[in-house]
Each structure stands twice: as C-alpha cells, then as structure tokens.
Amino acid sequence: MKRLLERIDREILAAGGKRSRSRAVVIEGFFRARDHVTIEELTRSVRESAPGIGAVTVYRTLKLLERLGYAKELDFGEGARRYESNLSPHHDHLVCRQCGTVIEFKDRGIENLQDLVTRRHGFHPTAHRLEIYGFCRKCAPGNSPERFG
Amino acid sequence: MKRLLERIDREILAAGGKRSRSRAVVIEGFFRARDHVTIEELTRSVRESAPGIGAVTVYRTLKLLERLGYAKELDFGEGARRYESNLSPHHDHLVCRQCGTVIEFKDRGIENLQDLVTRRHGFHPTAHRLEIYGFCRKCAPGNSPERFG
C-alpha cells in the first residue's frame, strides 16, 4: 500500500501537481475501502479520521485517480456513481437487486465473442460494460421467506 | 402503428388511466422517432406538431411506456437517458464515441455464456446490459484525418 501511494504521489508530481494531506487521506481511504464505493460512502468513511475533508475533494480525487488509471467509474443505475480500484484486471459484474451485493466475474469466452462481434461490424472497441442484474444466491426467489413466502 | 396505439390505449384504460391528446402525440412520436432518443430530442420533435406539450409529459409518458413494457431505458453515460422501443427483440449496443452512432447486435453465444456465468454463481438474472464503446467503421483511427492525421 505504501509503495502504491508513493508511486501515485510521484505521478502526480510528474504531471505538475502538488502534494496535499487531504488528497493523500482520500486516496488511501479509497484503496482501503470496500470495492464499488459511492462518493458519499467514501466521504463518510474518510471523515472519520479527517473530519474537515470536503466532498468536493473526494470527487476531484477520484476523477484524478481515474485519469491516472487507478480507479474506474461504475454506474449500476442507482443515481450515484460508484468507483472501484483498477489494480485488479478487468472484470464484469453481477449486481443483486435485493441486497446490492456485487459479484465480479471474468469470462474469456464472452470477451472473445465480443471481439468477433465488433470485428464483424468494423467497430474498434476501446471499452465495454457488461452488468447482469438479478438476485444473488441468498436473495434468490425461494430463499427469501419475507419476500416470497 | 394504428393497431399498436389502440392496443396501448386499451391497456391504459384497463389500468385505470384516461385518454389524453398530449400523451397520444408523445406515444406516436416515440414510435416514429429514430431509436435511442433522449427526452430532449423527443420533446423537440413532438413540439413541431403540438407546440404546447411540456417536457414533463414526455418524461411521464416514457415512464408509462416503460412500465407497460413498450419502451426501454438506456444509459450510454452521456448524462441524459435514452429510450428505445421494446417491440423488437432483445439486443445489445455498439456505441461510437466519435459520432454517437449506435449499432444494435444480438449474439446468442454471448447470452449462453452469460447464463453459464450466472448459474456458476447461483445468481438468478433478470436483466443485463452490454455496451461496447469505441469507434465505428467511419470514425475508426486511420479513417478520420481531422482527428488522427
């Protein structure tokens, strides 16, 4: 973690930025937080140790991390965006509509077929998003007495 | 088209709604419009024939069509939602980041693999979204002198 923060620090410096205490706290908080956080969640958690930090700084810092390639914006259609660390390799998401759990998955076969599809249309892909919405194992119809029983 | 509008009309009545001129204009406008319209685009086009129609009515009418199963909300991350008719069977989208063109595609292989993935995680899917972003044939790197030359 220390290594990572120092590396990001160096990249910010190299890009003409300056160090700042608030930003450091937000960045560390982001990598320590559970994945797929909203700005609001992250702001709340970061303020536990550094109460003065404004939500605007959290917005700005995550935009910065995204620009540097360390964070990824997600949108599960909830109104507010979520962010995940971009350190682990690319993956897609299963999103439970009941409890909000997000399961990450990776499927080489799907990716290959996507490549075929784009090639067939002469399309040059730069990114994709695949989300499957439904009910996770725990919330599945039949396993949720209070909802279906 | 006439048939379709009458059928929707009947469904609205059956659900306890009433007929309305404005709404009829919006619904017809929606099915005549090019696919993947924004509220703003549809409002503008609808106002050419019925200037008094408020954007709020367009919002409400598309929500209604969605509830009835005739329209689908899309979000290509542009800030404003888009809507497409839900009459044609399910498909996914290639979205050009340069010119905004949207190509629809359908790939049974991808869908099958998605089913496998969800089953592997004990997940019960109810919907999914797959969008591939990049450059369409016309805007592809190498074909766009003003951008890459």
Place this chain on the structure above:
DNA sequence: GATATGATGAAAATGAATTTCATCATCAGA
C-alpha cells in the same frame, strides 16, 4: 350534464456532479 378523478404544464424541488472563488499549502528558485 354532473361529478370524480386522471392528466397537464409551469414552476419549484431534488440530488448528483461541477464550477467558482477566496484562502491555504506546497514547490522552486534566489
């Protein structure tokens, strides 16, 4: 035709995200 109630549109409200701006902090050079 009278009446209950759904639909409308303008304006206000909401809420996430961004911008503005005065102030503070940090880096670079003397």
Place this chain on the structure above:
DNA sequence: TCTGATGATGAAATTCATTTTCATCATATC
C-alpha cells in the same frame, strides 16, 4: 530559509436531468 507562483481546498453557488407539487383542465362514468 525566505518568497513568489501556482496548485489544492472547502464552502457556496451553479448546472442539469429528473421528479414533485399544485392549480387547472379533460375525460370517463353515473
């Protein structure tokens, strides 16, 4: 180490899509 330039901050204001409110209008129903 001091100092000036400029990046970063946080509060408040702004933006923008969408939703809600509300007085009024329109349409089914009796």
